[in-house]
Amino acid sequence: MESSFAIIAEPHRRAILSLLLSSERSVGDLERELRLSQPSVSKHLRVLRDAGFVESRIEAQRRLYRLRPEPLMEVDEWLIPFRRFWSKHLDALEQHLDKMDKVPPAKGRKKHEQP
């Protein structure tokens, strides 16, 4: 019951997902491409599969893993209000930076601003 966010916090798992973007791969493929031990790859794939990020099909002794969209879509949806936020504020930010660029810091003296 880990959140999708926790799942993709792991760099190797993000790498796996990115690799699977182009085509499905076997555990051995990923092992070589990630330069990680086979059990580690298998365990990451287990986590990803339990969370619905990937699914596998069997071909002979191999298991071919491929992407599934749903969990990352949840992450994408969590970002929606933040996208609204930064599209609202980016203009103001640019204006602000622009002003800082032209006007030297003339305001009241700056004290310790290191919280």
Next chain:
Amino acid sequence: MESSFAIIAEPHRRAILSLLLSSERSVGDLERELRLSQPSVSKHLRVLRDAGFVESRIEAQRRLYRLRPEPLMEVDEWLIPFRRFWSKHLDALEQHLDKMDKVPPAKGRKKHEQP
């Protein structure tokens, strides 16, 4: 130098970011809203600030924290190729959006708001 993904893997930190969407808040505000000890809140804010997710301004003895857009934009960018991927799987997309839809299905196709 933790990745933005690791930062937002922590549920309390995501909660902080969501709260800051509506308005800036002091540590005490967040402490009450999260029901977390003050030092824990401060530590999460420290992590968020070091990673650029928030910034603070001083008002009397309080520190008011507000959102900064950049780090979440990086996350958003990482998702771009995956969005392309799942837009190829329109069936699953429709299913998912239908499930998310609060309004009972109107006749025929529905339209979903999208930024």
Next chain:
DNA sequence: CGGGTATATACCTCCGTGAGTATATATCCA
């Protein structure tokens, strides 16, 4: 100045997790 408030830091503990080695399971082929 001194007491009250607000926040940050130090220190400790506990738990989860990622990595590795060794082993089990499964499938193919000669």
Next chain:
DNA sequence: TGGATATATACTCACGGAGGTATATACCCG
């Protein structure tokens, strides 16, 4: 059938991170 290949699981270890308590720091106001 037996050996080779491919993947999964069991077990262990070490490290980091999140939480709490206690304390330091900073600012306000009477």
